Amino acid sequence: MKMDDLSLSGPDNTKLEALVHDIYSELVEDACLGLCFEVHRAVKQGCFFLDEMDQESMKEFEIVDKPGVDIFGQVYNQWKNKECECPNCKRLIAASRFAPHLEKCLGMGRNSSRIANRRLATNNNMSKSESDQEDNDDLNDNDWSYGAEKKAKKRKSDKNQTSPRRSKSLKHKNGELSSGASAEPYKYNYSVGINYETLGPEELRSLLTTCGVISEHTKKMCTRSQRCPQHTDEQRKAVRVFLLGPSALSLPNADAAVESDGYSVLDGQGLMSRLQWEDSPENSPTDSASSKSSTNHLDSRKPKKKKSAPAPFSGGGGDGPQGSGCQGSGCQGGGGGSSCSQGNIGSSNKKKRPKLPTVSIPTLYNDLN
Amino acid sequence: MFPRRCRIMSTDSTMRATINQKLTEMGERDRLKAFLGVKLTECGWKDQIKAHCKEVIKDKGLEHVTVEDLVVEITPKGRALVPDSVKKELLQRIRAFLAQHAT
Numbered sequence: 001m002k003m004d005d006l007s008l009s010g011p012d013n014t015k016l017e018a019l020v021h022d023i024y025s026e027l028v029e030d031a032c033l034g035l036c037f038e039v040h041r042a043v044k045q046g047c048f049f050l051d052e053m054d055q056e057s058m059k060e061f062e063i064v065d066k067p068g069v070d071i072f073g074q075v076y077n078q079w080k081n082k083e084c085e086c087p088n089c090k091r092l093i094a095a096s097r098f099a100p101h102l103e104k105c106l107g108m109g110r111n112s113s114r115i116a117n118r119r120l121a122t123n124n125n126m127s128k129s130e131s132d133q134e135d136n137d138d139l140n141d142n143d144w145s146y147g148a149e150k151k152a153k154k155r156k157s158d159k160n161q162t163s164p165r166r167s168k169s170l171k172h173k174n175g176e177l178s179s180g181a182s183a184e185p186y187k188y189n190y191s192v193g194i195n196y197e198t199l200g201p202e203e204l205r206s207l208l209t210t211c212g213v214i215s216e217h218t219k220k221m222c223t224r225s226q227r228c229p230q231h232t233d234e235q236r237k238a239v240r241v242f243l244l245g246p247s248a249l250s251l252p253n254a255d256a257a258v259e260s261d262g263y264s265v266l267d268g269q270g271l272m273s274r275l276q277w278e279d280s281p282e283n284s285p286t287d288s289a290s291s292k293s294s295t296n297h298l299d300s301r302k303p304k305k306k307k308s309a310p311a312p313f314s315g316g317g318g319d320g321p322q323g324s325g326c327q328g329s330g331c332q333g334g335g336g337g338s339s340c341s342q343g344n345i346g347s348s349n350k351k352k353r354p355k356l357p358t359v360s361i362p363t364l365y366n367d368l369n
Numbered sequence: 370m371f372p373r374r375c376r377i378m379s380t381d382s383t384m385r386a387t388i389n390q391k392l393t394e395m396g397e398r399d400r401l402k403a404f405l406g407v408k409l410t411e412c413g414w415k416d417q418i419k420a421h422c423k424e425v426i427k428d429k430g431l432e433h434v435t436v437e438d439l440v441v442e443i444t445p446k447g448r449a450l451v452p453d454s455v456k457k458e459l460l461q462r463i464r465a466f467l468a469q470h471a472t
Binding site for chain 1: 381384385388389392398401402405406409415418419422423426431434435436439440443444447448451456459460463464467471
């Protein structure tokens with residue numbers, strides 16, 4: 001049999017048509033059967049009637065079409081005005097500010113470490129921790145330190161100075177930092193000054209090199225130099241008496257000298273001779289008072305190495321005491337020369353020299369000579 | 370020699386078998402099936418039949434409905450509900466295939 005022999009004649013046509021229809025019917029029945037199997041399987045598996053539940057559940061999920069509410073019935077701005085309690089600092093923060101606050105508070109965001117480091121740096125500058133002897137340097141070097149701290153102060157002056165976060169986050173980050181307790185009293189406002197409530201050797205250190213006069217309205221110590229035009233020497237003396245006690249009053253140079261640990265060689269001798277010398281001149285009130293203070297501070301200051309301490313001993317300001325010290329030890333250090341025993345200190349002193357007042361020096365010199 | 374008519378008549382069933390075989394072998398059957406499924410879904414025939422199924426199931430009871438029940442109830446309705454356009458197009462395709470491969 002050859003299929004190509006077939007031709008589409010009349011009767012053949014019907015045959016073919018019948019065949020076509022048969023094939024069509026077969027296809028349609030296949031489709032129906034497939035559907036039946038599908039439905040039956042779904043029924044037996046229990047997933048056929050999934051979209052038709054009891055009326056109760058249907059009501060629950062009906063589409064809501066009220067104004068001010070989305071189709072689920074939820075209000076749009078519901079959480080906009082809510083406040084969230086921070087798990088770290090326990091403060092109530094606005095919802096929209098919550099994420100950035102958490103970033104800073106937990107110290108985990110992108111900029112949080114930067115801010116923390118900056119705060120650490122300014123903290124270290126402000127606090128006179130035992131180990132950090134460079135503070136007075138920073139204070140005395142008006143050029144760079146003030147600028148850096150003013151910058152820091154400007155950024156922080158906007159923030160709430162008494163916010164609990166400051167002390168808490170500081171404690172959280174800088175556990176060893178001694179300024180944890182004093183962080184709050186410490187204002188980062190250098191031009192205004194340090195809060196006079198600071199205690200201990202740090203306070204003395206800062207006091208001795210800076211003007212230190214306590215402002216009436218802000219209760220802060222002026223951190224300008226000893227020659228700051230806003231305050232007189234009388235005020236400075238009063239501040240020192242007030243804060244350190246009458247016996248503690250002394251010229252910054254004298255005290256600084258006491259603190260310096262360059263005196264390791266001739267501590268007792270140099271200091272004692274200097275003290276003797278200090279007793280004699282009555283020219284400046286600070287000097288006479290300083291004699292007592294020097295004695296007191298002798299022991300306490302010795303171990304500390306203060307760069308500013310030797311400042312008076314370099315050329316310029318405190319040549320008097322230095323000279324006397326040198327004389328005592330046998331050195332013939334004159335006015336500006338650094339004492340032979342304290343050569344290195346003298347050189348370093350020269351850096352700080354310009355800040356100290358020169359008023360008393362000629363008088364001291366006179367007495368010395 | 371067989372007369373042509375006789376040949377056609379006697380080879381009718383054979384011819385059918387051959388054509389069916391060709392349909393399957395060449396994949397035309399599957400193509401036609403897929404085409405039909407798409408067309409029926411498009412025109413909503415499947416949803417209609419499913420709705421009819423639901424009624425049947427509710428009548429017979431969810432637990433006891435069998436395939437036979439469904440088939441018996443649905444096939445006639447399914448056949449009847451196929452839209453004409455779909456039917457025509459399918460017939461056309463089959464005819465074309467036959468013309469191409471049966472002569």
